[in-house]
Amino acid sequence: MKKYTYTEKKDTRSGFGAGLSELGKTNPNVVALCADLTGSLKMDAFAKDHPERFFQVGIAEANMIGIAAGLTIGGKIPFTGTFANFSTGRVYDQIRQSVAYSDKNVKICASHAGLTLGEDGATHQILEDLGLMKMLPGMVVINPCDYNQTKAATIAIADHHGPVYLRFGRPTVPNFTPADQKFEIGKAVMLNEGTDVSIFATGHLVWKAIEAGEQLAAQGISAEIINIHTIKPLDNSAVINSAKKTKCVVTAEEHQMNGGLGDSIAQLLARELPTPLEMVAVNDSFGESGTPAQLMTKYGLDAINIVEAAKKVIARKA
Amino acid sequence: MASTAELEKIVTQVRRDIIRMVHAVNSGHPGGSLGCTEYLVALYFDIMKHNPSKFTMDGVGEDLFFLSNGHISPVFYSVLARSGYFPVKELATFRKLNSRLQGHPTTHEHLEGVRMASGSLGQGLSNAIGAALAKKLNKDNSIVYSLHGDGELQEGQIWEAAMYASAKNVDNLIATVDMNGQQIDGSTDKVLNMGSLRAKFEAFGWHVLDLEKGNDMASVVNALNTAKTHTGKGKPVIILMKTEMGNGVDFMMGSHKWHGVAPNDEQLAQALNQNAETLGDY
Structure with a gap:
């Protein structure tokens, strides 16, 4: 068995935040939207560095998905951020019609997926999101394993033209993927x-x-x-x-x-x-x-x- | 600038298109389509700055239109074709297998002029806001227009969007509500009375304009031009446009019954008699 080691445990959501922050510097078309969970999604750095490209929509996820779809018209690459539950089940019809069926280049980025959200309980612990998203024609569905891979995936999906669902989580977990490992969508x-x-x-x-x-x-x-x-x-x-x-x-x-x-x-x-x-x-x-x-x-x-x-x-x- | 008489000639032809399209497949939504014909003709043939012969999804430097109440696709398709986005003869494929003219509009079949799927109600205002924000980021001072049914305002997402647009000063947006007072189960007052939409949109921070004669071409053009003068002033603009469902076909007017019903052969002849061919049928 090959030996895997890690120097620290980190949360995958911070990998997303770091990836988004880097995209902010390298890709002027990347914009971000958040439904009142900027800190939880680790989107603070992007929001601070690029206030003109950050859209705080308040607790209104359906509107967030709709606005993100509209922003693609004019060449923007919107990354939406909220918990996985509110990123999928709550806004399924908006994603289906305005994003997937309309072939829009929206990146739906979802944190706190699954049981490891913890104490908040089942209202917030979505365990159906991968299924909901993978059923939509044309939707790419990604669930990286650690901080480094989530960061690399975040950066990689900006270059993929089309709707993507990127799922990550709340707790710290071993960060063992090499930081320089290239993320290839669809490649195990x-x-x-x-x-x-x-x-x-x-x-x-x-x-x-x-x-x-x-x-x-x-x-x-x-x-x-x-x-x-x-x-x-x-x-x-x-x-x-x-x-x-x-x-x-x-x-x-x-x-x-x-x-x-x-x-x-x-x-x-x-x-x-x-x-x-x-x-x-x-x-x-x-x-x-x-x-x-x-x-x-x-x-x-x-x-x-x-x-x-x-x-x-x-x-x-x- | 087109004259009112020229625009009215187009309206008559668009009405014929709507009735013939719906009759041919014995399905579709003629009532709301006929009620919004003047508005869409005014928008596409007089008000909007747009480039029908070179459609691009991004529409940089162009005014954009979003049809939120996608079920009135017949009027949308007819106006797009008549203004040059795609061949008029393609209207004959409406709602048929392998057509780009789906029952409700979609980008999926790459139909020129359509930038967003619609049909599931309540989403178009958010979409229009997004496009308006992209225009601001691109320093493109064009205007984004959207059309909504009055019944559609019962969807909660509309009010999320309405709140956002004023809070974030989306002032390059002119939304219009088709106030025909009808929805599938009856009058909007009876199904779910929405009270004063003027008071509601004012409370949500919008600049509200009333258009009492939404089926009078001069009034429609005037209202849209007035609305344009209110853009760029920090507030989103909305036109509350009173229309008659089924306008231009006497037996379809004044009732919700023609929301989603097609005319039979006899009714088709009667409707066409009331709307003379002006630009040539498809």
């Missing part, structure tokens, strides 16, 4: 080559997959670990090539089973290469209040759950 990142089981993880579950890989290695199981930072378009060949080699698959994500990464991979494999598959994800349930760590344990999203899923799926191999 091989973290560890293995032969017994393929683990496809996204977002905060990527580090947990690395921890699981170490535990499996200690038990003599060779896990292939792949970071799927782009849910859509899915890197089909990365999934199929790995599944061909290991002949069994675990998916891991901080999202409902329905509609998430596991669902996309299951669809692909069912069509192309039927393979035993286990999903580490939330099973048709809302979250609740608690610390991020408590919630990840209670809802079965820890490294140990990935280890158990791996053993289970290996046992299912023909």
Whole structure:
């Protein structure tokens, strides 16, 4: 098992803030909109450095999405910022008609996704956002794993013409992606080559997959670990090539089973290469209040759950 | 500048287009389309600075128009075609399979003149504000226009947008409300009485203009020109335009029944008799 280390834990939302700040300096067409969560989204630096390109819309997310769509007419590249719940479910029709169906170059940037939002509870812990967004024709859906990757993804999506959903989170997590690693939309990142089981993880579950890989290695199981930072378009060949080699698959994500990464991979494999598959994800349930760590344990999203899923799926191999 | 008589000739032809388009596919929304014909003809043939022969999505240096109540697509399509955005004969494809003229307007089929999909109500004011903000950033002093149904104002997003536009001084924007007083289930007063829209928009910080005769071409042109003089003064501008749904076709007027119903063959003949061909049918 390849050794991964990190010097510090950082929040992915700060990676977004840093990426946006850099775009402010390098791309004069980038504009940003926020619905009263500038500090939470780490958009302060952009707002301070580029006040003429920062639009505070107040607590009015539908209007924010509509304005962002309008701003593209005239060549602007709008980045909207609010919590993942208010970035998707609350404004689904606005995204559908004014952004996706209208082919607008809007970047919907969503923080505090999933259970790790923590104590605020289920009203704010959206676990359906990846599914909602990936169903929209033409929408690119990205869920990076750490600070460096989120920063790189933020910068990369400015150069992609079309609607993008960028999902990140609140807690600090190990920052292990090399700072100079280029972010390629739709290109999975091989973290560890293995032969017994393929683990496809996204977002905060990527580090947990690395921890699981170490535990499996200690038990003599060779896990292939792949970071799927782009849910859509899915890197089909990365999934199929790995599944061909290991002949069994675990998916891991901080999202409902329905509609998430596991669902996309299951669809692909069912069509192309039927393979035993286990999903580490939330099973048709809302979250609740608690610390991020408590919630990840209670809802079965820890490294140990990935280890158990791996053993289970290996046992299912023909 | 077009004369009132010239504009009225176009109006008559646009009415014929609307009725024929809706009749051909036995679906669509003739009532609101007919009520807004004078407004759209005035906008596209007299008021707006625009370049129909060289459509670009960004429309830099041009005035822009957003149709928020997308169901009145027949009048929008007819006016776009008649002003040169796309061939008039394409109106015959309205609502048919593989057409660029979808039931509600879309950019998806790359129809020249359309910059935003609309149909799900309440979104166009936010879109127009965004385009107006982009113009300000680009130091482009053109004007952004938008049209809304009165029933559409029941959507909450309209009021989010209305609040924003005045708070942030979006003063290169002229919105118009088609006050025909009708919606699908009956009169707007009966379905959900909105009280005084003048008082509401004034309270939201807009400069409000009343247009009592929204189906009188000289009055419409005058109101739009007056509205232009109020741009650039720190406040968004709105015209409350009273119209008659189904205007120009006697049996369609004064009722909400023709909101989304097409005329039969006999009714088509009757409607066309009341609106003589002026520019040539498609």
